[in-house]
Amino acid sequence: MTGGISPATVKIGVRAALVALAAVAAVAVMYLIATTRPTPASWYPKCIHYRASGFHCPGCGTGRALHHALNGNFVQAARNNILAIVLLPTVAVAAGPRLMAWVRGRPAPPRRLLGARWVWLLVVLFLLFWVGRNIPVTPFTYLAPQELSSAETSASK
Numbered sequence: 001m002t003g004g005i006s007p008a009t010v011k012i013g014v015r016a017a018l019v020a021l022a023a024v025a026a027v028a029v030m031y032l033i034a035t036t037r038p039t040p041a042s043w044y045p046k047c048i049h050y051r052a053s054g055f056h057c058p059g060c061g062t063g064r065a066l067h068h069a070l071n072g073n074f075v076q077a078a079r080n081n082i083l084a085i086v087l088l089p090t091v092a093v094a095a096g097p098r099l100m101a102w103v104r105g106r107p108a109p110p111r112r113l114l115g116a117r118w119v120w121l122l123v124v125l126f127l128l129f130w131v132g133r134n135i136p137v138t139p140f141t142y143l144a145p146q147e148l149s150s151a152e153t154s155a156s157k
């Protein structure tokens with residue numbers, strides 16, 4: 001008997017549907033982040049580490065940074081979390097080909113961006129960023145999340 005849809009084709013279709021669903025969810029979340037101003041009263045998750053210790057973790061300011069980046073204000077985005085603004089697109093670019101290989105049921109392509117040496121470099125960078133953004137001396141204070149003054153904000157709109 002010939003014809004019909006093979007199990008492999010169904011598997012690829014299910015995986016493609018899952019990736020499409022995740023992409024729609026990601027776009028919806030990005031829309032919410034872009035349209036919601038990050039204020040202390042907004043729904044953005046508050047950092048448990050910062051509340052408990054008073055020190056910024058490497059993720060502090062990521063929500064504010066994404067909000068500003070999605071609105072085209074990259075200076076203010078970098079002022080809130082430059083590491084997230086650099087790493088998140090890098091991870092997305094690095095994961096894209098592997099995700100597409102998974103959807104097609106093919107072997108993952110070799111890692112070019114995130115080889116073992118790069119992962120160790122990222123770990124060191126991550127730790128230095130964590131310590132550095134908590135040192136209350138210029139230029140380290142530029143690594144801590146902070147809003148620009150209202151004059152700078154209105155000038156950038």
Ligand SMILES: [Zn+2]
Pocket residue numbers: 047048049050056057058059060061
């Ligand atoms: Zn934090």
